Structures are given as C-alpha cells and as structure tokens.
Amino acid sequence: MAPNKASGWSADLFGPKLLTKPKTSGVPTASALGGKKLVALYFSASWCPPCRTFSPQLIEFYNACKDDLEVVFVSSDRDDNSFNEYFGKFPWLAMVPAYTSNESRARQGKLADMFKIQGIPTVIVLDGKTGKYITDNARTKVMQAGTNASKKALIQSWLDKEAVPIDQAVFTGAGGSGNLLGKVLKFFATRPIYLFGMLYFLKRFLRYLEELGKDEIEGQEL
Numbered sequence: 472m473a474p475n476k477a478s479g480w481s482a483d484l485f486g487p488k489l490l491t492k493p494k495t496s497g498v499p500t501a502s503a504l505g506g507k508k509l510v511a512l513y514f515s516a517s518w519c520p521p522c523r524t525f526s527p528q529l530i531e532f533y534n535a536c537k538d539d540l541e542v543v544f545v546s547s548d549r550d551d552n553s554f555n556e557y558f559g560k561f562p563w564l565a566m567v568p569a570y571t572s573n574e575s576r577a578r579q580g581k582l583a584d585m586f587k588i589q590g591i592p593t594v595i596v597l598d599g600k601t602g603k604y605i606t607d608n609a610r611t612k613v614m615q616a617g618t619n620a621s622k623k624a625l626i627q628s629w630l631d632k633e634a635v636p637i638d639q640a641v642f643t644g645a646g647g648s649g650n651l652l653g654k655v656l657k658f659f660a661t662r663p664i665y666l667f668g669m670l671y672f673l674k675r676f677l678r679y680l681e682e683l684g685k686d687e688i689e690g691q692e693l
Contacts, residue, residue: 480602486578490565493555507541507599514593516547517557522592532613535622587642596629603634607642
C-alpha cells in the first residue's frame with residue numbers, strides 16, 4: 472500500500488474522498504490535495520487530553536503555512552457526535568473516520584501500521600507531490616515554532632529534506648505520546664470503569680493512612 476508514485480498516491484493512502492467539514496459526503500482526494508507542497512497526517516481524537524492541548528498550536532501553525540501545507544485529520548473517535556464536534560474546530564481536511572465502515576477501519580488500520588503509530592497526537596509529514604515520507608517528528612517541531620518566522624523556517628526545512636519512500640523510512644516515534652503517560656491516558660479514556668475502580672481503591676487506601684496516623688498519635692499521647 473505504500474505510495475511510491477507521483478500520481479494517485481493520495482487516493483491510495485486516504486481513500487477516494489476526503490471530508491472538508493462535518494456531515495458532508497466529501498470531495499475527491501486528489502483534487503483536495505492538489506498543489507500542496509506538503510501533506511501532514513494528524514492522528515488525533517477528541518477523547519485524548521494531549522491532543523486537545525496540541526490542536527490549537529497546530530491550527531495556528533496551519534493558518535500561517537497553509538499555502539504550502541495541507542493537514543489531514545486521521546481520527547480515533549468512535550461516533551458521529553465526538554468526531555463532528557472535534558473536526559468542526561479544524562480548518563483542514565479529514566479522512567472518512569474508521570467507525571463508519573469496515574473499509575474505512577481497514578484503511579486507517581493500515582495507515583497506523585505503515586507509520587508505526589504508537590500513540591496520539593502524532594503528526595507525519597509527506598511530500599505533497601509524491602507522497603514520500605519526510606518526518607514523524609512534526610508535532611515536537613510545531614510546538615517549538617513560536618513565531619511566524621520560525622514556522623516558515625520549519626516548512627522550508629521540510630521542503631529541503633530529501634523525502635524517501637514510506638517503506639524505506641526509519642520512524643523515530645518522537646512525534647506521538649507513545650510513552651507511558653500517553654498509553655495510560657488512552658487506556659483509562661477507553662475503559663472508564665477501570666478508572667472508577669482505581670479511584671475507589673485509592674480513596675480506601677487514603678482512609679487507611681488517615682486512620683493509621685490517628686492510631687499513632689493516640690499511642691504517643693498514652
């Protein structure tokens with residue numbers, strides 16, 4: 472599935488259509504991305520706290536650099552309400568979300584495997600003409616680009632970098648929250664019953680410590 476040809480790579484990767492806003496049927500992928508020098512895949516979800524923190528920074532970056540850059544939201548949301556609410560805040564495109572069909576789920580799963588996605592948010596940057604890989608460290612770089620000048624300089628650094636076929640890329644995993652904290656947050660976000668259980672036992676443990684402290688004080692007084 473790895474795109475290595477100049478024509479048709481975007482439809483191979485994203486499917487025949489991309490969404491321009493919530494509750495629409497989409498537009499042809501090739502025309503939506505036509506003319507863009509860079510295409511960034513934004514793996515994210517509404518239920519992910521680090522994603523919600525990072526998204527405003529990416530929006531600011533995109534608005535400063537959208538002449539050269541297009542972003543495609545790759546959502547891990549699981550229903551229309553969550554997806555539409557989150558995607559509605561973005562000025563860029565989105566893949567048809569995975570929960571809508573088996574075909575979309577399979578396509579997004581292949582993308583995650585292809586780019587070695589271990590956590591979200593992650594931003595992958597590709598050459599807009601060929602679909603070749605440039606970097607998976609874009610999230611960190613975007614966070615560091617505080618001024619318009621530094622944003623433009625970052626775009627130029629990606630344009631100057633030699634892109635490679637995706638199946639030859641070496642992924643660093645530096646762009647996502649693939650660390651322990653990110654995995655813990657994702658685990659509890661998708662399994663809230665475990666969070667309630669953990670809070671219950673934590674409360675009981677704190678109560679035990681409180682009673683233990685009272686016993687020690689009473690023993691000293693005696």
